[in-house]
Amino acid sequence: MIRLDSKVPEGHISEKWTNHRFNMKLVNPANKRKFDVIVIGTGLAGAGAAATLGELGYNVKAFTYNDSPRRAHSIAAQGGINAAKNYQNDGDSVYRLFYDTVKGGDFRSREANVHRLAEVSNNIIDQCVAQGVPFAREYGGTLANRSFGGAQVSRTFYARGETGQQLLLGAYSSLNRQIKLGTVKTYNRHEMLDVVLVDGKAKGVVVRNLLTGEIESHAAQAVVLATGGYSNVFFLSTSAMLCNATAAWRAHKRGAAFANPCYTQIHPTAIPQHGEGQSKLVLMSESLRNDGRIWVPDAPGDHRAPSDIQESERDYYLERRYPSFGNLAPRDISSRSAKYACDDNKGIGGGRAVYLDFADAISRIGEDAVREKYGNLFEMYENITGENPYNVPMRIYPAPHYTMGGLWVDYNLMSNIPGLFVAGEANFSDHGANRLGASALMQGLADGYFVIPYTVGNYFGGDKPEKVDVNGSEFKEAEKKVKDNTDKLLSINGKQTVDDIHKKLGNMLIDKVGMSRDEAGLKQVIQDIKDLREEFWSDVKVVGKGDELNLTLERAGRVADFLELGELMAVDSLDRDESCGAHFREEHQTEDGEAVRNDEDYAYVAAWEYEEAGKWNLHKEDLKFEYVELATRSYK
Amino acid sequence: MSDQNINLNLNIWRQESSEAKGKFEVFNVSVSPHASILELLDELNNNLEKEGKTPIAFESDCREGICGTCGLVVNGHPHGNIKHTATCQLHMRNFKDGETIYIEPFKAKAFPVIMDLIVDRSGLDTIQQAGGYASFNTGSAPDANAIPISKDTASLALDAAECIGCGACVAACKNSSAMLFVSAKVSQFALLPQGQPERYERVQNMVIAHDESGFGSCTNTYACEAECPKGISISNIARMNRDYFVSNMKLQDV
Amino acid sequence: MGWLSKSLSSSIGKKFIMAVTGLSLILFLTVHLINNLFLYAGKDGFNTLVGSLDAVKPLVRVAEVILLLFFLFHIYNGIKLWWENKKANPEKYAINASKENSTFYSRTMPYTGAIVLVFLVTHLSTLWVQFNFEMGGTHEYYDVIETLFSDISLVVIYVVTMLVLGFHLNHGFQSAFQTFGWHHKKYTPLVEKIGTLISLIYAVGFSSIPIYFYIQAMGGN
Ligand SMILES: Cc1cc2nc3c(=O)[nH]c(=O)nc-3n(C[C@H](O)[C@H](O)[C@H](O)COP(=O)(O)OP(=O)(O)OC[C@H]3O[C@@H](n4cnc5c(N)ncnc54)[C@H](O)[C@@H]3O)c2cc1C
Ligand code: HEM
Ligand code: HEM
Ligand code: SF4
Ligand code: F3S
Ligand code: FES
Secondary structure: OOOOOOOOOOOOOOOHHHHHHHHOOOOOHHHHOOOEEEEEOOOHHHHHHHHHHHHHOOEEEEEOOOOOHHHOHHHHOOOOEEOOOOOOOOOOOHHHHHHHHHHHOOOOOOHHHHHHHHHHHHHHHHHHHHHOOOOOEOOOOOEOOEOOOOOOOOOEEOOOOOHHHHHHHHHHHHHHHHHHHOOEEEEOOEEEEEEEEEOOEEEEEEEEEOOOOOEEEEEOOEEEEOOOOOHHHHOOOOOOOOOOOHHHHHHHHOOOOEEOOOOEEEEEEEOOOOOOOOOOOOEOOHHHHHOOEEEEEOOOOOOOOHHHOOHHHEEOHHHHHOOOOHHHOOHHHHHHHHHHHHHOOOOHHHOOOEEEEOHHHHHHHOHHHHHHHHHHHHHHHHHHHOOOOOOOOEEEEEEEEEEOOEEOOOOOOEOOOOOEEEOHHHEOOOOOOOOOOOOHHHHHHHHHHHHHHHHHHHHHOOOOOOOOOOOOHHHHHHHHHHHHHHHHHHHHOOOEOHHHHHHHHHHHHHHHOOOOEOHHHHHHHHHHHHHHHHHHHHHEOOOOOOOOOOHHHHHHHHHHHHHHHHHHHHHHHHHOOOOEOOEOEOOOEOOOOOEOOOHHHHOEEEEEEEEEOOEEEEEEEEOOOOOOOOOOOOOO | OOOOOEEEEEEEEEOOOOOOOOEEEEEEEEEOOOOEHHHHHHHHHHHHHHOOOOOOOOOOOOOOOOOOOOOOEEOOEEOOOOOOOOHHHOEHHHOOOOOEEEEEOOOOOOOOEEEOOEEOOHHHHHHHHOOOOOOOOOOOOOOOOOOOOOHHHHHHHHHHHOOOOOOHHHHHOOOOOOHHHHHHHHHHHHHOHHHHHHHHHHHHHHHHHHHHOOOOOOOOOOHHHHHOOOOOOOHHHHHHHHHHHHHHHHOOOO | OHHHHHHHHOHHHHHHHHHHHHHHHHHHHHHHHHHHHHHHHHHHHHHHHHHHHHHHHHHHHHHHHHHHHHHHHHHHHHHHHHHHHHHHOOOOOOOOOHHHOOOHHHHOHHHHHHHHHHHHHHHHHHHHHHHHHOOOOOOOHHHHHHHHOOOHHHHHHHHHHHHHHHHHHHHHHHHHHHHHOOOOOOOHHHHHHHHHHHHHHHHHHHHHHHHHHHHHHHHHO
């Protein structure tokens, strides 16, 4: 039986973090070197944490399945990173960023964590600039900002469309410095496959060397998981190909509670699937909705070319239903409306796509002005689709993009397993039921640079560093489990490939646990996933051997975990009998299709404890809103 | 845009391990013109797996041209023949029906083949570790607006910082030199005020690490710039050379 | 001075040597070309010019030693670079697409250099040895050249080599600028043009001499 204690410090919200830091136990500098910390993941959260822990003098081992720490998924983020600097003097403040984030998360996040995020956001920008991150600048030499994701202030810092890359390379550079200084040792092409608990505390991990297939144990006094989100459970998402939930899931199976798995964000503007062979979806910046008009043919099954469809035969459905916000309606509404249109057989060419049309913008402000604003996005679109959006309307369709759910953590970002910390997208911490644009990068770096290094130290506190024996029985047991799992996967020798099954899972989830959910569908899909899991374990075909580089085997292990996580997502969706943020239950909407939240019964974090595959116990952490008043949003 | 599948004759490099001898294996495939070349390989692999055969080992991650994981030599061009695109962004509509395509791994002594199309590029990390950073500890940074940086300088620095670390420059260079890659990082810091304190140590250390990692010398062939998916300019190499000379004259213990 | 040899033996250091020596050799060639163009001034003009150098022979010798050093450094480093770079890139691609990403001149530097080297050896072992040691006290330099270039095979060798030298310099000139770090959006295209112009001048200027003498010799018959 697990116990959830959020450990939120006492005091006014704006003083909690300061007080907490003051009250933390400090580690004797002479002892720091004797504390080992394992960091899994070298994305923003992981690289930031590993580098900073190294700077503080701990002995750090950092693991990634990529061939270099620099390639983590964070590299792909485009838009920008928020901070409450108020450099534009437009009324921003720590409190406003805190307020916007809690509200944006539709009141399903923990206030204290969010406030801390807003507080340290400013330090992040200072840190990154000092690292040499070339953020966009004004002519006068100061930092430039833009407004992002519907925010009313300009607080987003950016570096062209490559903000994530620049931030990650900054973190990577700090990491490199520590590698050279010898405080951090990196293990590239190593995949973590289990957490090892000794006396109930996280004391190490079991990893597979992806080049040799060797199963190795590594011991430490604390383990930090910064392993990213689980959007790839849908098979098609905007996540990088290798992103997976295995690290988090294996920790979950060792006792770490998994919180709010049903909160998955589906971004409205991605390039639609081109066919069966599609491997991932590419995001188009949301800014396109500022000038593009979204429409579908009015008549179902109308497959004529867009130029042949008269103005009167088009349905500009967002403008029609949300006259004041129009094409800028929030992500979830916009995504859901596209789904409905395609469900009604109004999708472009009978497929799952809607038009994003710039014809009006071009006639209004001219092609050059449009090129000035969106030129590189149009180029990217043309490169991928072969169509010129200046002449033909773009096609877009929503795509899974971010997962707010993740391992449950307390205020210290420690899971319910002592010594197991979780940072970045892998935890459930700051975004509630919906994440605002440009705040994931902020959270990853906040966790990595400014939270984990303190709280890990506090965890070590006054303790004497005790060496952990990697040859202990707990490690041997975990190694055996990993090996058995590998052998099992290789021995099934069925008829379906790993991808075949993953695609099936993805289709089930996007259909029933995607943009809109309902009770019947969820009950159905839970059963379907259980069946698919059985199919997997009896009919999957994994070629090759376990003691060599084997990409199929790697994927098989990840899909096996997705097959369990997918079910939990449905179970959680079913439990959460309300609509909130990105979680939309058909049963709970107004006549206009607006989500209806139920704060009375569902203002809690759903933390699921694993019992066995297909069986979980729900624990609730009640959420209290003392500083931001509970309110309903309206975009009419 | 036609949706008709195109037929291709693929010659793909197969090599079991770094020690094994490699050879081309031929596959005849039919593929949607909208697929990327990596999706073509995905599909081919899925079929191979169904037949119980070993799939072709290749790497990718972001598939958006930013992580630098992918990197195949397509018809002699690292990342293929289309300018400023990574392999993952290379779409089949750029090929003709009936065309023969050669797909090979990056070739360089510093990039030993691991399996099939996967090579070991850890030398690039080694170079970065030698000096690709500004030394300061988390939390000690001054306010971000304390030092103004002109828009042009920031933009030039970003031009260099955009390098995705894919190693195509090495693969394209007849000398397997990684100087474009090294110079991109050296330039980014040389341009920014934050890079000044360690400017000359950095270039020394990174050039030495480059030379020791088995990469060849640059002889100004400029193939790297032509094949770089990010269009990193060789003017960065010039800037690095300059800094390298200065560092030799200036530093007291070089 | 350990730092110097260390710096110069790094990859950029070697390039630096190539550039310094290469540009110096270009300087020599300029003087050499002007010198040789005096052949057009006729027998007396040329003979007087060459003969006048006797007065400053010790200086000429010093200059020649320096020149020799430059050549040696250039050649030694060139060969070293070529050899090391070959080792760094031992395997070629099935399809060679290099002509689509680089110029012919840049790719063939070691080979054009080697051809020039072979030429140089024959050139020195004939002309220079004769001029300096086999004139038997006379100053009939012009005649030596006249005789030399009546041989069609030599003329062909000279002309072809001058063309190859042009190739070498067409890349080499601007490459030296890049090596020194002088790359600029505005000026680099100009430097490239000057490089091509110089190469043309050398190729045409030097080639014209053997051709001129050969035609003369033909006419004389
Ligand atoms: C296309 C796109 C655009 C985005 N744009 C923005 C934006 O503009 N602004 C914004 O704020 N957010 C954006 N996001 C979201 C943001 O990029 C991510 O949420 C964030 O980068 C996650 O960082 P992270 O450090 O938590 O994890 P990641 O960057 O995903 O890193 C995970 C790390 O864990 C490692 N790992 C995972 N599992 C294992 C294992 N089992 N063993 C070993 N290593 C493991 C991986 O190798 C990797 O190093 C975007 C996301 C996408 C997909
Ligand atoms: C004698 C035989 C010669 C050999 C073997 C030789 C060889 C080389 C080689 C290998 C290079 C480097 C190639 C490269 O960077 O790709 C080079 C560069 C160069 N050479 Fe030569 N060369 C010779 C003669 C000359 C002569 C006679 C001149 C000038 C008159 C000259 C001028 C240059 C210049 C300017 C460069 C460019 C330097 C740089 O890249 O920075 N070379 N040569
Ligand atoms: C048609 C072309 C050329 C002619 C007629 C020619 C002629 C001569 C003559 C007459 C000499 C002897 C001069 C003396 O010792 O006083 C000489 C020397 C020399 N030549 Fe040439 N030359 C030609 C091209 C070249 C080229 C292309 C090179 C270099 C790549 C070259 C390099 C040298 C060198 C190094 C010497 C010896 C150094 C010196 O004594 O100045 N020559 N040449
Ligand atoms: S310089 Fe260009 S080719 Fe080289 S690693 Fe960077 S992005 Fe790749
Ligand atoms: S191709 Fe090679 S030779 Fe130099 S300019 Fe580029 S590294
Ligand atoms: S897969 Fe990331 S650049 Fe191609």
